[in-house]
Amino acid sequence: MSVEQTVLVLGGTGRTGGRVVEQLLGRGAAVRAIVRTAERLPAGVAQHPNMTVVVADLLSLNATELEQYVRGCDAVVSCLGPNLSLKGVFGAPRDLVVEAVTRVCRAIERIQPATPVKFILMSTVSVNRPQRLDTRRGGAERAFMWLLRGVMPPAKDNQRAADFLSTDIGTASRSVQWVAVRPDSLLEGDVSEYAVHEGLVSSLFRPDGTNMANVAHFMCELVTDSGVWDKWQGGMPVVVNVARSTAR
Template sequence: MTILVVGATGATGRLLVEQLLSRGKSVKAVVRSPEKLPQAVRNSENLTVIQAAILDLSDAEMVELVRGCTAVASCLGHNLNFKGIYGQPRLLVTDAARRLCQAIKANEPAEPVRYVLMNTTGNRNRDIPEQHSFSEKAVTGLLRLLLPPQRDNEKAADYLRREIGQNDRSIEWVAVRPDSLIDENAVSRYEIHPSPIRSAIFDPGKTSRINVAHFMAELVTGDELWQQWQGQMPVLYNQEAE
Protein backbone atom coordinates (compact mmCIF):
# COMPACT_ATOMS: atom_id res chain seq x y z
CA MET A 1 0.00 0.00 0.00
CA THR A 2 1.46 3.32 -1.13
CA ILE A 3 -0.20 6.63 -0.24
CA LEU A 4 0.58 9.92 -1.95
CA VAL A 5 0.41 12.98 0.30
CA VAL A 6 0.35 16.47 -1.22
CA GLY A 7 0.78 19.44 1.07
CA ALA A 8 3.02 17.17 3.14
CA THR A 9 4.98 19.95 4.88
CA GLY A 10 1.91 21.83 6.04
CA ALA A 11 0.83 21.87 9.67
CA THR A 12 -1.54 18.93 9.12
CA GLY A 13 0.22 17.27 6.20
CA ARG A 14 3.40 16.49 8.12
CA LEU A 15 1.33 14.93 10.90
CA LEU A 16 -0.47 12.78 8.35
CA VAL A 17 2.85 11.58 6.94
CA GLU A 18 3.95 10.63 10.45
CA GLN A 19 0.66 8.80 11.08
CA LEU A 20 1.01 6.77 7.90
CA LEU A 21 4.66 5.90 8.47
CA SER A 22 3.87 4.81 12.02
CA ARG A 23 1.43 2.31 10.48
CA GLY A 24 4.22 0.89 8.32
CA LYS A 25 2.80 2.29 5.06
CA SER A 26 4.83 3.47 2.10
CA VAL A 27 4.39 7.20 1.53
CA LYS A 28 5.16 9.49 -1.37
CA ALA A 29 5.33 13.12 -0.27
CA VAL A 30 5.30 16.04 -2.68
CA VAL A 31 7.06 18.97 -1.02
CA ARG A 32 8.70 22.18 -2.13
CA SER A 33 11.04 22.28 0.89
CA PRO A 34 12.04 18.80 2.16
CA GLU A 35 13.88 20.34 5.11
CA LYS A 36 10.49 21.28 6.59
CA LEU A 37 9.82 17.60 7.24
CA PRO A 38 11.04 16.35 10.63
CA GLN A 39 14.43 14.64 10.47
CA ALA A 40 13.02 11.32 11.68
CA VAL A 41 10.44 11.42 8.89
CA ARG A 42 13.00 12.28 6.20
CA ASN A 43 15.13 9.33 7.29
CA SER A 44 12.31 6.78 7.01
CA GLU A 45 12.98 4.05 4.47
CA ASN A 46 9.24 4.01 3.69
CA LEU A 47 9.21 7.65 2.56
CA THR A 48 9.82 8.84 -0.98
CA VAL A 49 10.16 12.61 -1.29
CA ILE A 50 9.33 14.36 -4.55
CA GLN A 51 10.63 17.92 -4.42
CA ALA A 52 8.25 20.01 -6.51
CA ALA A 53 5.31 22.35 -6.48
CA ILE A 54 2.43 20.04 -7.35
CA LEU A 55 1.00 22.23 -10.12
CA ASP A 56 4.43 22.60 -11.77
CA LEU A 57 4.45 18.90 -12.67
CA SER A 58 3.60 18.02 -16.26
CA ASP A 59 0.65 15.78 -17.04
CA ALA A 60 3.01 12.89 -17.73
CA GLU A 61 4.82 13.45 -14.43
CA MET A 62 1.49 13.57 -12.63
CA VAL A 63 0.45 10.23 -14.15
CA GLU A 64 3.74 8.69 -13.02
CA LEU A 65 3.37 10.24 -9.58
CA VAL A 66 0.06 8.51 -8.83
CA ARG A 67 0.91 5.22 -10.52
CA GLY A 68 0.75 2.38 -8.01
CA CYS A 69 -0.81 4.53 -5.27
CA THR A 70 -3.83 3.10 -3.48
CA ALA A 71 -4.76 6.50 -2.07
CA VAL A 72 -4.08 10.21 -2.45
CA ALA A 73 -4.43 12.56 0.52
CA SER A 74 -4.53 16.30 -0.08
CA CYS A 75 -3.61 18.60 2.80
CA LEU A 76 -2.99 21.52 0.47
CA GLY A 77 -3.94 24.97 1.62
CA HIS A 78 -3.08 28.64 1.32
CA ASN A 79 -0.56 30.37 3.57
CA LEU A 80 -2.28 32.84 5.86
CA ASN A 81 -0.48 35.93 4.60
CA PHE A 82 -1.30 38.44 1.87
CA LYS A 83 0.57 36.55 -0.85
CA GLY A 84 -0.86 33.22 0.21
CA ILE A 85 -4.43 34.50 0.30
CA TYR A 86 -4.48 36.75 -2.75
CA GLY A 87 -1.55 35.53 -4.84
CA GLN A 88 -1.39 32.76 -7.41
CA PRO A 89 -2.34 29.98 -7.69
CA ARG A 90 -5.75 31.01 -6.38
CA LEU A 91 -7.26 27.60 -7.13
CA LEU A 92 -4.38 25.52 -5.79
CA VAL A 93 -6.54 22.91 -4.04
CA THR A 94 -9.07 22.65 -6.86
CA ASP A 95 -6.56 22.48 -9.69
CA ALA A 96 -4.49 19.90 -7.82
CA ALA A 97 -7.58 17.75 -7.21
CA ARG A 98 -8.59 17.95 -10.85
CA ARG A 99 -5.15 17.12 -12.23
CA LEU A 100 -4.49 14.34 -9.73
CA CYS A 101 -7.84 12.73 -10.46
CA GLN A 102 -7.25 12.98 -14.20
CA ALA A 103 -3.87 11.30 -13.68
CA ILE A 104 -5.48 8.52 -11.65
CA LYS A 105 -7.99 7.92 -14.42
CA ALA A 106 -5.23 7.86 -17.04
CA ASN A 107 -3.63 4.94 -15.20
CA GLU A 108 -6.89 2.94 -15.34
CA PRO A 109 -6.38 1.35 -11.89
CA ALA A 110 -7.81 -2.11 -11.33
CA GLU A 111 -9.37 -0.94 -8.05
CA PRO A 112 -10.66 2.54 -7.20
CA VAL A 113 -8.06 4.87 -5.72
CA ARG A 114 -9.12 6.68 -2.56
CA TYR A 115 -8.91 10.49 -2.69
CA VAL A 116 -9.12 12.22 0.69
CA LEU A 117 -9.43 15.99 0.62
CA MET A 118 -8.86 18.15 3.68
CA ASN A 119 -11.57 20.78 3.43
CA THR A 120 -13.37 23.01 5.96
CA THR A 121 -16.59 23.08 7.94
CA GLY A 122 -17.13 26.54 6.46
CA ASN A 123 -18.08 24.76 3.24
CA ARG A 124 -21.51 23.17 2.90
CA ASN A 125 -22.19 19.71 1.51
CA ARG A 126 -24.68 20.50 -1.24
CA ASP A 127 -25.48 16.83 -1.77
CA ILE A 128 -27.57 16.82 1.40
CA PRO A 129 -29.90 19.40 3.00
CA GLU A 130 -27.66 21.16 5.51
CA GLN A 131 -29.43 23.89 7.45
CA HIS A 132 -27.74 27.28 7.62
CA SER A 133 -29.21 30.54 8.88
CA PHE A 134 -29.56 33.60 6.67
CA SER A 135 -26.76 35.27 8.64
CA GLU A 136 -24.42 32.34 8.07
CA LYS A 137 -25.18 32.31 4.35
CA ALA A 138 -24.59 36.06 4.15
CA VAL A 139 -21.22 35.88 5.89
CA THR A 140 -20.14 32.86 3.84
CA GLY A 141 -21.13 34.67 0.64
CA LEU A 142 -19.02 37.66 1.69
CA LEU A 143 -16.05 35.42 2.46
CA ARG A 144 -16.46 33.81 -0.93
CA LEU A 145 -16.18 37.22 -2.58
CA LEU A 146 -13.32 38.53 -0.47
CA LEU A 147 -11.19 35.47 0.25
CA PRO A 148 -10.00 33.29 -2.67
CA PRO A 149 -9.17 30.33 -0.35
CA GLN A 150 -12.87 30.06 0.55
CA ARG A 151 -13.80 29.75 -3.13
CA ASP A 152 -10.96 27.29 -3.65
CA ASN A 153 -12.17 25.00 -0.86
CA GLU A 154 -15.72 25.10 -2.19
CA LYS A 155 -14.69 24.41 -5.78
CA ALA A 156 -12.42 21.52 -4.78
CA ALA A 157 -15.24 19.77 -2.93
CA ASP A 158 -17.65 20.57 -5.76
CA TYR A 159 -15.27 18.94 -8.23
CA LEU A 160 -15.34 15.70 -6.25
CA ARG A 161 -19.12 15.84 -5.77
CA ARG A 162 -20.07 16.77 -9.33
CA GLU A 163 -17.29 15.54 -11.60
CA ILE A 164 -16.20 12.39 -9.78
CA GLY A 165 -19.54 11.71 -8.13
CA GLN A 166 -20.59 8.50 -6.45
CA ASN A 167 -20.07 5.89 -9.15
CA ASP A 168 -16.68 6.55 -10.71
CA ARG A 169 -14.79 3.36 -11.59
CA SER A 170 -11.35 4.79 -10.83
CA ILE A 171 -11.83 7.10 -7.84
CA GLU A 172 -13.67 7.10 -4.53
CA TRP A 173 -13.46 10.15 -2.29
CA VAL A 174 -14.03 11.72 1.11
CA ALA A 175 -13.82 15.44 1.92
CA VAL A 176 -12.88 15.88 5.58
CA ARG A 177 -14.25 19.03 7.23
CA PRO A 178 -12.52 20.07 10.47
CA ASP A 179 -13.72 23.11 12.39
CA SER A 180 -11.33 25.72 13.88
CA LEU A 181 -7.92 24.07 13.79
CA ILE A 182 -5.71 23.96 16.87
CA ASP A 183 -2.41 22.31 17.73
CA GLU A 184 -2.18 19.42 20.19
CA ASN A 185 0.64 17.00 20.85
CA ALA A 186 -1.32 13.76 20.82
CA VAL A 187 -4.42 12.22 19.28
CA SER A 188 -7.45 12.72 21.52
CA ARG A 189 -11.08 11.67 21.35
CA TYR A 190 -12.98 13.23 18.48
CA GLU A 191 -16.48 13.15 17.03
CA ILE A 192 -17.44 12.53 13.41
CA HIS A 193 -20.71 13.89 12.03
CA PRO A 194 -22.24 13.90 8.53
CA SER A 195 -22.91 17.66 8.86
CA PRO A 196 -21.96 20.50 11.21
CA ILE A 197 -23.74 20.40 14.57
CA ARG A 198 -22.83 24.02 15.34
CA SER A 199 -22.30 27.23 13.41
CA ALA A 200 -18.86 27.46 11.82
CA ILE A 201 -19.30 31.25 11.77
CA PHE A 202 -20.96 32.14 15.07
CA ASP A 203 -20.26 29.13 17.30
CA PRO A 204 -17.23 27.27 15.95
CA GLY A 205 -15.91 24.13 17.56
CA LYS A 206 -12.29 23.03 17.76
CA THR A 207 -10.47 20.31 15.89
CA SER A 208 -6.84 19.47 16.52
CA ARG A 209 -4.67 19.00 13.47
CA ILE A 210 -3.33 15.72 14.80
CA ASN A 211 -6.90 14.39 15.04
CA VAL A 212 -7.51 15.39 11.43
CA ALA A 213 -4.33 13.56 10.43
CA HIS A 214 -5.39 10.49 12.42
CA PHE A 215 -8.83 10.41 10.79
CA MET A 216 -7.39 10.83 7.30
CA ALA A 217 -4.88 8.04 7.98
CA GLU A 218 -7.67 5.78 9.21
CA LEU A 219 -9.66 6.51 6.06
CA VAL A 220 -6.91 5.64 3.59
CA THR A 221 -5.71 2.53 5.45
CA GLY A 222 -8.92 0.97 6.76
CA ASP A 223 -11.97 -0.47 5.05
CA GLU A 224 -14.75 -0.13 7.64
CA LEU A 225 -14.37 3.62 8.12
CA TRP A 226 -13.96 4.12 4.40
CA GLN A 227 -17.16 2.29 3.58
CA GLN A 228 -18.97 4.40 6.16
CA TRP A 229 -17.86 7.78 4.80
CA GLN A 230 -16.86 7.42 1.16
CA GLY A 231 -18.64 9.93 -1.08
CA GLN A 232 -19.43 12.14 1.92
CA MET A 233 -18.05 15.23 3.70
CA PRO A 234 -17.73 14.26 7.39
CA VAL A 235 -17.23 16.98 9.99
CA LEU A 236 -14.69 16.55 12.81
CA TYR A 237 -14.79 18.07 16.27
CA ASN A 238 -12.62 17.39 19.26
CA GLN A 239 -14.76 15.70 21.88
CA GLU A 240 -15.47 18.18 24.64
CA ALA A 241 -14.69 17.22 28.21
CA GLU A 242 -17.78 16.32 30.19
Protein backbone atom coordinates in the same frame (compact mmCIF):
# COMPACT_ATOMS: atom_id res chain seq x y z
CA MET B 1 -2.59 -2.48 8.69
CA SER B 2 -1.26 -3.82 5.45
CA VAL B 3 2.32 -2.70 4.80
CA GLU B 4 1.60 -2.78 1.08
CA GLN B 5 -0.38 0.47 1.23
CA THR B 6 1.22 3.29 -0.71
CA VAL B 7 -0.07 6.80 -0.14
CA LEU B 8 0.68 10.00 -2.04
CA VAL B 9 0.52 12.99 0.32
CA LEU B 10 0.09 16.54 -0.99
CA GLY B 11 0.81 19.36 1.45
CA GLY B 12 3.00 17.10 3.60
CA THR B 13 5.05 20.09 4.76
CA GLY B 14 1.98 21.74 6.29
CA ARG B 15 0.74 21.64 9.85
CA THR B 16 -1.80 18.89 9.23
CA GLY B 17 -0.05 17.24 6.29
CA GLY B 18 3.12 16.70 8.32
CA ARG B 19 1.08 14.89 10.95
CA VAL B 20 -0.52 12.75 8.24
CA VAL B 21 2.91 11.76 6.93
CA GLU B 22 4.15 10.84 10.42
CA GLN B 23 1.03 8.87 11.31
CA LEU B 24 0.99 6.98 8.00
CA LEU B 25 4.63 6.00 8.41
CA GLY B 26 3.82 4.98 11.99
CA ARG B 27 1.14 2.66 10.62
CA GLY B 28 3.60 1.02 8.23
CA ALA B 29 2.44 2.67 5.00
CA ALA B 30 4.80 3.68 2.24
CA VAL B 31 4.48 7.43 1.71
CA ARG B 32 5.27 9.55 -1.35
CA ALA B 33 5.23 13.26 -0.75
CA ILE B 34 5.42 15.95 -3.41
CA VAL B 35 6.82 19.01 -1.65
CA ARG B 36 8.33 22.33 -2.60
CA THR B 37 10.91 22.22 0.21
CA ALA B 38 11.99 18.92 1.77
CA GLU B 39 13.40 20.72 4.81
CA ARG B 40 9.85 21.70 5.84
CA LEU B 41 8.86 18.07 6.37
CA PRO B 42 8.71 16.92 10.03
CA ALA B 43 12.14 16.08 11.42
CA GLY B 44 13.42 12.65 10.43
CA VAL B 45 10.65 11.58 8.05
CA ALA B 46 12.67 12.21 4.87
CA GLN B 47 15.16 9.58 6.06
CA HIS B 48 12.47 6.98 6.84
CA PRO B 49 12.92 3.84 4.69
CA ASN B 50 9.25 3.90 3.62
CA MET B 51 9.37 7.55 2.57
CA THR B 52 9.88 8.92 -0.94
CA VAL B 53 10.22 12.67 -1.27
CA VAL B 54 9.65 14.36 -4.63
CA VAL B 55 10.80 17.96 -4.62
CA ALA B 56 8.68 19.76 -7.20
CA ASP B 57 6.18 22.55 -7.69
CA LEU B 58 2.98 20.49 -7.81
CA LEU B 59 1.07 22.69 -10.24
CA SER B 60 4.04 22.76 -12.62
CA LEU B 61 4.09 18.99 -13.06
CA ASN B 62 2.88 17.81 -16.46
CA ALA B 63 0.34 15.05 -17.07
CA THR B 64 2.97 12.33 -17.56
CA GLU B 65 4.80 13.27 -14.36
CA LEU B 66 1.57 13.23 -12.36
CA GLU B 67 0.66 9.81 -13.77
CA GLN B 68 4.08 8.55 -12.69
CA TYR B 69 3.53 9.73 -9.10
CA VAL B 70 -0.01 8.35 -8.72
CA ARG B 71 0.80 5.00 -10.32
CA GLY B 72 0.87 2.27 -7.67
CA CYS B 73 -0.81 4.43 -5.02
CA ASP B 74 -3.72 3.05 -3.01
CA ALA B 75 -4.65 6.49 -1.72
CA VAL B 76 -3.95 10.18 -2.12
CA VAL B 77 -4.27 12.57 0.83
CA SER B 78 -4.39 16.31 0.14
CA CYS B 79 -3.75 18.75 2.99
CA LEU B 80 -2.95 21.61 0.65
CA GLY B 81 -3.89 25.14 1.50
CA PRO B 82 -2.48 28.60 0.93
CA ASN B 83 0.16 29.81 3.33
CA LEU B 84 -1.33 32.17 5.89
CA SER B 85 0.19 35.39 4.60
CA LEU B 86 -1.17 38.17 2.40
CA LYS B 87 0.72 36.73 -0.57
CA GLY B 88 -0.39 33.19 0.24
CA VAL B 89 -4.06 34.08 0.61
CA PHE B 90 -4.45 36.71 -2.14
CA GLY B 91 -1.57 35.91 -4.51
CA ALA B 92 -1.33 33.26 -7.22
CA PRO B 93 -2.33 30.51 -7.43
CA ARG B 94 -5.82 31.39 -6.25
CA ASP B 95 -7.07 27.93 -7.16
CA LEU B 96 -4.34 25.74 -5.65
CA VAL B 97 -6.61 23.14 -4.10
CA VAL B 98 -9.13 22.70 -6.91
CA GLU B 99 -6.37 22.65 -9.53
CA ALA B 100 -4.33 20.06 -7.62
CA VAL B 101 -7.37 17.88 -6.89
CA THR B 102 -8.56 18.04 -10.50
CA ARG B 103 -5.17 17.30 -12.05
CA VAL B 104 -4.37 14.43 -9.69
CA CYS B 105 -7.82 12.84 -10.07
CA ARG B 106 -7.58 13.12 -13.86
CA ALA B 107 -4.12 11.51 -13.74
CA ILE B 108 -5.58 8.62 -11.73
CA GLU B 109 -8.39 8.22 -14.27
CA ARG B 110 -5.90 8.09 -17.13
CA ILE B 111 -3.84 5.29 -15.59
CA GLN B 112 -7.04 3.25 -15.01
CA PRO B 113 -6.04 1.54 -11.76
CA ALA B 114 -7.27 -2.03 -11.19
CA THR B 115 -9.08 -0.89 -8.06
CA PRO B 116 -10.25 2.66 -7.30
CA VAL B 117 -7.75 4.96 -5.63
CA LYS B 118 -9.00 6.64 -2.46
CA PHE B 119 -8.77 10.42 -2.62
CA ILE B 120 -8.98 12.13 0.77
CA LEU B 121 -9.32 15.89 0.72
CA MET B 122 -8.79 18.12 3.72
CA SER B 123 -11.69 20.52 3.41
CA THR B 124 -13.35 22.73 6.03
CA VAL B 125 -16.72 23.31 7.71
CA SER B 126 -17.14 26.48 5.65
CA VAL B 127 -17.68 24.18 2.66
CA ASN B 128 -21.26 23.11 1.92
CA ARG B 129 -22.36 19.64 0.98
CA PRO B 130 -24.11 19.51 -2.41
CA GLN B 131 -27.88 19.46 -2.77
CA ARG B 132 -28.29 21.33 0.52
CA LEU B 133 -27.67 18.14 2.49
CA ASP B 134 -26.29 20.08 5.44
CA THR B 135 -28.53 21.61 8.07
CA ARG B 136 -29.53 24.97 6.65
CA ARG B 137 -27.33 27.75 7.99
CA GLY B 138 -28.91 30.86 9.43
CA GLY B 139 -29.37 33.97 7.26
CA ALA B 140 -26.48 35.89 8.83
CA GLU B 141 -24.17 32.92 8.39
CA ARG B 142 -25.17 32.45 4.75
CA ALA B 143 -24.55 36.14 4.08
CA PHE B 144 -21.16 35.90 5.80
CA MET B 145 -20.19 32.88 3.71
CA TRP B 146 -21.30 34.56 0.50
CA LEU B 147 -19.05 37.51 1.39
CA LEU B 148 -16.20 35.20 2.41
CA ARG B 149 -16.24 33.41 -0.94
CA GLY B 150 -16.32 36.77 -2.71
CA VAL B 151 -13.31 38.29 -0.96
CA MET B 152 -11.23 35.31 0.23
CA PRO B 153 -9.92 33.20 -2.68
CA PRO B 154 -9.16 30.16 -0.44
CA ALA B 155 -12.82 29.95 0.65
CA LYS B 156 -13.98 29.74 -2.96
CA ASP B 157 -11.12 27.38 -3.81
CA ASN B 158 -12.08 24.93 -1.03
CA GLN B 159 -15.74 24.90 -2.14
CA ARG B 160 -14.78 24.33 -5.78
CA ALA B 161 -12.49 21.44 -4.84
CA ALA B 162 -15.25 19.71 -2.87
CA ASP B 163 -17.74 20.43 -5.68
CA PHE B 164 -15.35 18.86 -8.20
CA LEU B 165 -15.24 15.63 -6.18
CA SER B 166 -18.98 15.44 -5.57
CA THR B 167 -20.10 16.55 -9.04
CA ASP B 168 -17.38 15.69 -11.54
CA ILE B 169 -16.04 12.51 -9.94
CA GLY B 170 -19.31 11.57 -8.26
CA THR B 171 -19.85 8.12 -6.83
CA ALA B 172 -19.74 5.96 -9.96
CA SER B 173 -16.08 6.39 -10.97
CA ARG B 174 -14.14 3.16 -11.48
CA SER B 175 -10.87 4.96 -10.84
CA VAL B 176 -11.41 7.36 -7.93
CA GLN B 177 -13.39 7.20 -4.72
CA TRP B 178 -13.25 10.16 -2.38
CA VAL B 179 -13.96 11.65 1.02
CA ALA B 180 -13.80 15.38 1.82
CA VAL B 181 -12.96 15.68 5.52
CA ARG B 182 -14.32 18.85 7.14
CA PRO B 183 -12.57 19.90 10.37
CA ASP B 184 -13.64 22.96 12.34
CA SER B 185 -11.11 25.50 13.73
CA LEU B 186 -7.73 23.80 13.73
CA LEU B 187 -5.96 23.31 17.05
CA GLU B 188 -2.61 22.04 18.24
CA GLY B 189 -2.54 19.04 20.57
CA ASP B 190 -2.24 15.28 20.41
CA VAL B 191 -4.70 12.74 19.11
CA SER B 192 -7.68 12.83 21.46
CA GLU B 193 -11.28 11.71 21.47
CA TYR B 194 -13.09 13.11 18.45
CA ALA B 195 -16.48 12.71 16.82
CA VAL B 196 -17.29 12.33 13.14
CA HIS B 197 -20.63 13.70 11.94
CA GLU B 198 -22.35 13.37 8.61
CA GLY B 199 -23.16 17.07 8.44
CA LEU B 200 -22.57 20.40 10.13
CA VAL B 201 -23.01 20.56 13.89
CA SER B 202 -21.92 24.12 14.72
CA SER B 203 -22.35 27.62 13.42
CA LEU B 204 -19.37 29.44 11.95
CA PHE B 205 -20.10 32.06 14.62
CA ARG B 206 -19.71 29.53 17.43
CA PRO B 207 -17.09 27.16 16.06
CA ASP B 208 -15.95 23.85 17.46
CA GLY B 209 -12.30 22.89 17.57
CA THR B 210 -10.49 20.06 15.84
CA ASN B 211 -6.97 19.02 16.71
CA MET B 212 -4.88 18.71 13.57
CA ALA B 213 -3.65 15.42 15.02
CA ASN B 214 -7.28 14.22 15.02
CA VAL B 215 -7.79 15.27 11.40
CA ALA B 216 -4.65 13.32 10.50
CA HIS B 217 -5.81 10.34 12.56
CA PHE B 218 -9.19 10.21 10.82
CA MET B 219 -7.58 10.56 7.39
CA CYS B 220 -5.25 7.66 8.23
CA GLU B 221 -8.21 5.58 9.41
CA LEU B 222 -9.84 6.23 6.03
CA VAL B 223 -6.69 4.97 4.32
CA THR B 224 -6.14 1.88 6.43
CA ASP B 225 -9.56 0.75 7.70
CA SER B 226 -11.89 -0.48 4.97
CA GLY B 227 -14.89 -0.30 7.32
CA VAL B 228 -14.25 3.40 7.96
CA TRP B 229 -13.78 3.97 4.25
CA ASP B 230 -16.98 2.15 3.30
CA LYS B 231 -18.91 4.22 5.81
CA TRP B 232 -17.69 7.62 4.61
CA GLN B 233 -16.73 7.32 0.95
CA GLY B 234 -18.54 9.87 -1.20
CA GLY B 235 -19.24 11.96 1.93
CA MET B 236 -18.06 15.13 3.60
CA PRO B 237 -17.79 14.17 7.27
CA VAL B 238 -17.32 16.85 9.90
CA VAL B 239 -14.61 16.05 12.47
CA VAL B 240 -14.63 17.79 15.84
CA ASN B 241 -13.01 17.26 19.21
CA VAL B 242 -15.32 15.75 21.80
CA ALA B 243 -14.00 18.05 24.52
CA ARG B 244 -14.43 21.73 23.73
CA SER B 245 -10.95 23.24 24.02
CA THR B 246 -10.15 26.58 25.55
CA ALA B 247 -6.68 26.65 23.99
CA ARG B 248 -7.37 28.15 20.58
